[in-house]
Ligand code: ADP
């Protein structure tokens with residue numbers, strides 16, 4: 127099973143999960159069947175895999191989960207001028223704005239990581255991201271003056287959250303927030319919650335490289351998630367992590383990048399300099415919730431393993447793997463507790479592709 131990829135709109139790090147095809151004792155006992163659903167949301171193809179007793183139960187639960195994802199998309203999107211996020215941006219420079227619970231949860235998590243990462247993750251990169259999106263379309267580097275002007279609007283310290291009132295105030299007119307590095311992980315978490323509420327605890331939600339997993343499939347201890355091969359992203363993964371009631375996200379430049387003047391620029395920005403990352407790297411983070419796995423993976427790409435792994439040490443239940451091209455040498459580093467799975471024998475490892 128492949129997740130459909132939309133070039134330049136998504137980046138895909140981890141893909142799908144695997145199952146043993148032979149029936150297990152538990153699956154016979156519980157007579158649950160596996161169902162799979164896909165729908166486009168959040169600029170990517172969202173996939174839900176779940177185990178249910180019958181088709182109507184599976185369809186109803188997945189419908190409710192996708193509806194929740196669509197509602198979140200409408201709140202968080204920066205492509206949708208009517209989104210709550212864009213309304214907040216239009217109020218930049220003005221008084222505080224009261225946020226919905228959903229936008230509050232995501233912005234609070236983003237700000238928390240901004241502080242902990244000393245601004246390596248920063249949702250105020252919006253104006254700079256806009257310039258780099260244009261650069262990707264035109265195959266031309268952003269003009270230095272425009273980049274400088276955009277960079278002047280960047281800085282998480284200019285977002286003031288009031289926990290008691292659940293308000294946000296953006297200090298500088300023209301500020302633009304971009305939740306592209308955190309919203310998909312949050313949506314995966316929220317969809318999983320909806321599935322559980324609908325009586326489906328055995329489920330997995332994948333927003334391209336952002337994956338949240340519930341209880342494991344019948345007879346298994348974990349969902350088996352393939353990590354995209356660093357050197358040949360299109361080929362089937364040869365590395366896997368095993369997770370349940372937990373999440374995994376991968377960030378990197380394998381899908382969304384542009385090459386200008388022989389240099390490959392990522393869609394991830396260093397918020398301090400306004401430059402897109404160069405040099406190939408990918409970061410995979412596992413954590414109890416995908417809202418964290420998603421944004422920490424993005425932060426790790428900016429910070430590198432040395433500083434990044436110190437950050438992971440402060441994330442309860444967190445672990446990470448980083449793969450980097452260092453002057454032609456592929457270096458792979460992982461933290462303690464990274465839930466890498468041993469490769470399975472030939473066909474068994476690839477049975478979910
Ligand atoms: P993807 O969205 O492709 O899965 P990420 O989760 O790493 O990848 O998020 C990258 C997106 O986050 C970018 O497309 C951009 O919208 C936004 N972004 C880029 N750089 C940063 C950054 N330093 N901090 C926060 N968000 C960022």
Ligand code: MG
Pocket residue numbers: 306307308375376377419420421422423424
């Ligand atoms: Mg991310």
